[in-house]
Amino acid sequence: MSDASTTKSGGFPNPLAWTGRGTLALFGEIGRLSIFSGRTALSALTPPWNLAQLWKQIIAIGFYSLPVVGLSAVFIGAALALNIYTGGNRFGAEQFVPNIVVLGITRELGATITGLMLAGRVTAGIAAEIGAMKVTEQIDALKTLSANPFRYLYAPRFLAAALTLPLLVLIADIIGVMGGWLVSVYALDFDSTTYIRNTVDFLTLDDVVVGLIKAVIFGMVIALMGCYQGSKSSAGATGVGRAATLSMVGAAVLVLAANYILSTFFVQIGI
């Protein structure tokens, strides 16, 4: 007997049923993620806070991400300077390399690259850790021991990511600009003093703040996706692996989407 999703002719999926089921599943997922996010944010913003867990997560998420963020930033800054120089060369605008590098890094690339790198390093790690805890009944054990997983597990990660991402982005901004300076001075024959003066003169506080606000949002997205996918991980190594993959992909896409939305917003309000 065929179900509603197949037609009479040969078992091809009924596009209406398929679309309907997909739409329902999508809205269901959005609803579950929204409720999970709301509960996590509420637990993160209201006492009591688990400061020991928060500190542990600040180290895990923030401190241990420094090498990957620093290395990514220096290469992005260097590549950016080279490309702007090559492009600018076509219409005699090479002198704008420091200005465009600092603008691109602080407003856009520092935050985005940090967000994407942490979507890989942190989100997948959180999802795998919480997923493994779920399948080994550790989350059930937490509940039976009167510990709320939202307060004990998810809120510290959420807060730690939201607090440390701006610091990481600030560091990425500095290292990224240094990457551009290195290439410009040592490979493109820019004068070091002029490059630095142009960078400092062109940079405004707004450019830095834009990147830092983005970083807070990216931090929230990164932690939420890891916690959410981990918490609904199914049994076995496959389930945990799938949770890690889904969390990483979801976080990366949401970071890029949030980046566009926030950029639009900042342009609209004129900063």
Added chain:
Amino acid sequence: MTQPILELKGVEKSFGSNHVLRGVDIDVAPGRSLVVLGGSGSGKSVMLKNALGLMTPDAGKILFDGQDVTNNQGKTREAMRSRIGMLFQSGALFDSLTVWENVAFRLLNADKMKRSDAKEQAIETLKKVRLGASVADLRPAEISGGMQKRVALARAIITKPDLIFFDEPTTGLDPITADAINDLILEQVKALGAAAVTITHDMASARKVADEIAMLFEGKIIWRGPASEIDRSGNDHVDQFVHGRADGPIQPSL
């Protein structure tokens, strides 16, 4: 008649079209040890998770010490959890914490006890399950499966609960270690005067720790009686299970 510490009345639970519990009625009196037998997939773990409040039943009632905790996730449920202990099948020890932090988890987090006092109490409890202070600072991954079960037992009894749940306490252990765990369970439950609900398919374990035995089959309790009567139950399902025969009314879950 003594009021049961735990009562399940007509508890039903389904997952889609899979009706796992179809009206479970069971109770356990204070200080008594009840073992629930059942094959793989018979719904034992689901029953336990409903009783613990980790799942909400579709129908029926769960009473703890006379109080309805069926849908209550608030203070009543927390009050219940502060009076129960649970030994999970896998131990469910937190691998990011040391052994003593696992044992003292409730004392540190829910009861806000000082770490030095909590550690002292954890080491005392570890001694009760025949583990020395030398394991206190190790991580769960650094000790054997049998030792992990003992740590999990210590975590379950540290707050002197009125009711302790044991989910397949001997699964994955060799017969000698399993027997040692059974002895510890028996000893500690008696010492605390607590009620115990054990779910298992290990007959040796059931015979050792039970005052009463119940059999769960197709989502219902189909037999219950004193542990001494298990070999004379007069129930074909129980007989087949007790003697571990493939032939009989219960179809093996292959």
